Amino acid sequence: MIISSLLSQYGIRVYSSEFQSMQWKEFIALLSGLGPDTPLGRIVQIRSEEDKDILKGFTRGQHQIRNAWRSRKAKKIQPEDMNQFLESMKQVFIKMAGGVNN
Numbered sequence: 238m239i240i241s242s243l244l245s246q247y248g249i250r251v252y253s254s255e256f257q258s259m260q261w262k263e264f265i266a267l268l269s270g271l272g273p274d275t276p277l278g279r280i281v282q283i284r285s286e287e288d289k290d291i292l293k294g295f296t297r298g299q300h301q302i303r304n305a306w307r308s309r310k311a312k313k314i315q316p317e318d319m320n321q322f323l324e325s326m327k328q329v330f331i332k333m334a335g336g337v338n339n
Contacts (some may be wrong), residue, residue, distance in 0.1 A: 238275075238277040238278045238280060239268065239277055241252075241275070241276045241277075242271050242275035242276050242277040243256075243267065243271075245274075245276070246270075246271055246272060246274075246275050247267060249267070264275075264304065280302065282302050283295070283299050283302045283306075284302065284303055284306040284307075286303065296300050
């Protein structure tokens with residue numbers, strides 16, 4: 238998914254000399270900037286969707302992707318770690334929106 242996402246969004250071919258000479262920091266920046274219209278972006282959206290109305294419209298395949306991811310993640314993450322992560326993400330979004338941190 239990463240390979241096809243980089244190609245579709247940026248036109249970068251992973252097996253090209255351009256990519257092979259790319260610095261790690263640049264690769265991470267490009268990867269984190271992938272949009273929702275890329276293969277990886279669509280999977281991330283499916284895996285993270287929480288809106289019940291949107292979930293009702295999911296296909297069987299989308300539900301399978303989401304449920305498999307949630308089951309896998311639930312086995313690995315301790316509740317304390319999840320709460321800490323969610324709080325840090327909340328603070329990031331507050332900063333991005335120009336709000337005040339708690």
